[in-house]
Amino acid sequence: MKKYNFNAGPSILPQETVINTIKAIEDFAGTGLSLMEVSHRSKEFDGVMDETVALFKEILDIPAGYSVLFLGGGASLQFCMVPYNLLEKKAAYLNTGTWASKALKEAKLFGEVAEVASSKEANFTYIPKDYIVPADADYFHITTNNTIFGTEIHQDLDSPVTLVADMSSDIFSRPVDVSKYGLIYGGAQKNLAPAGVTFVIVKDELLGKVSRTIPTMLDYRTHIKDGSMFNTPPVVPIYAALQTLKWLKELGGVKEMYKRNKEKATLLYDEIDRNKLFKGTTAIEDRSLMNICFIMNDEYKQLEEDFYKFAVSKGMVGIKGHRSVGGFRASTYNALPKLTVQALVDCMREFEKNN
Numbered sequence: 001m002k003k004y005n006f007n008a009g010p011s012i013l014p015q016e017t018v019i020n021t022i023k024a025i026e027d028f029a030g031t032g033l034s035l036m037e038v039s040h041r042s043k044e045f046d047g048v049m050d051e052t053v054a055l056f057k058e059i060l061d062i063p064a065g066y067s068v069l070f071l072g073g074g075a076s077l078q079f080c081m082v083p084y085n086l087l088e089k090k091a092a093y094l095n096t097g098t099w100a101s102k103a104l105k106e107a108k109l110f111g112e113v114a115e116v117a118s119s120k121e122a123n124f125t126y127i128p129k130d131y132i133v134p135a136d137a138d139y140f141h142i143t144t145n146n147t148i149f150g151t152e153i154h155q156d157l158d159s160p161v162t163l164v165a166d167m168s169s170d171i172f173s174r175p176v177d178v179s180k181y182g183l184i185y186g187g188a189q190k191n192l193a194p195a196g197v198t199f200v201i202v203k204d205e206l207l208g209k210v211s212r213t214i215p216t217m218l219d220y221r222t223h224i225k226d227g228s229m230f231n232t233p234p235v236v237p238i239y240a241a242l243q244t245l246k247w248l249k250e251l252g253g254v255k256e257m258y259k260r261n262k263e264k265a266t267l268l269y270d271e272i273d274r275n276k277l278f279k280g281t282t283a284i285e286d287r288s289l290m291n292i293c294f295i296m297n298d299e300y301k302q303l304e305e306d307f308y309k310f311a312v313s314k315g316m317v318g319i320k321g322h323r324s325v326g327g328f329r330a331s332t333y334n335a336l337p338k339l340t341v342q343a344l345v346d347c348m349r350e351f352e353k354n355n
C-alpha cells in the first residue's frame, strides 16, 4: 500500500535525496568507496562541503559577512551554544512552545533572561504579539515555527537587538530576509536531511564579544575557521542536504516552496474548517504552514481513535498529534506532495460521510 508520510521529524525527504544518497553510499563520486568509508578531508568530500555551503547561501540569499556551519549535537545543543557565545549579561526570549521553553531554560545558565512574552497559559495556541524587547538585551531569541503546537511567526520580525531564530522546522519553506537576523540555527531532520547535522547561519561580527572562556568545540569561531571540519562532520547527512538543496534550486527555490506550502496548507486547513468532525487548535493568523494540528470537535470526541485507525488503514503515517496537544498533526514539509495532502483530505471526507 502507498504510504503518505506526515512524520514531524525525522520526516519526508525528496525522493532524489534518498536515491542519490543511496547511490553515493554504494559508490561515492566514482571513488569505488562508500560515502561512509571516505575521509572527510578527501578532495571529493571537500567538494561536497564547499558546494553545500555555497548552495545554502545562494538559495537563502545570505548576505556577505555571514558564515554557514554544519555541526553535530542537534538544535538542542544550539540552545546552549547560542548563549555561550552571545550572552554577556542579559538575553530576551519569546516563549512560544516546548522548544522555545527549552532554549530559554538553557540560556538561564549563562545570565539574566527576560521572557518578553509567553502563550503558555493558553497551551501555546497563539504567538504573542504585544511585548517589548529590552534594548539592553544582547539578543532576542525566537522559534519561528512551533513544530509541536502548529503555530508559526510568518514575518521576519523587526528587533531592536540582535535577532536569533530557531528555524528547525521551517527553514527553506519560505523566503527569509537573513540580514534581519544575527544567527539562525536548526536541526536538519525536518526539511533538509536525515538526522545528524545541524545548520548554523551566523553573522561573523557578533562573535568574540563575551568575556567568558568558551570550550573549543562550543565556540562558533572554531568551526568557522576550520570550515565545519574541526572534527569529523556528519558526512552522510551533509551529502543528503546537498541533494535536497539541488532539488530545491531546480524547483525554483524558496519562493516556489512558499507558494506550494501555502497551497498545501490551505487545502488542509479549509477541510478542517469545513468538516463537521474536526477543528483546528491554534489562532487562525498564526497557523503553521509546516505542522497542521487538528482535533475532533467536542461532540465527536469519541471518534478520535476510530479516525486514527481509519487514516492508518488508508496509508497515513505519522498523523498522531503530540501528546501535549492530542488529536492529530500533519506535517507538510517541503518534500511532501500536494497529492499527499489531498489523500488526507479525501480520508477526512470519507470518514465524515461514514459517521
Ligand SMILES: *Cc1c(COP(=O)(O)O)cnc(C)c1O
Pocket (backbone or CB within 6 Å): 009, 073, 074, 075, 076, 077, 099, 143, 145, 146, 147, 166, 167, 168, 169, 186, 187, 188, 190
Ligand atoms: C525538532 C526541533 C528541535 C530539536 O531538534 P534536535 O535536532 O532534535 O535537537 C528544536 N527546535 C525545533 C523548533 C524543532 O522542531
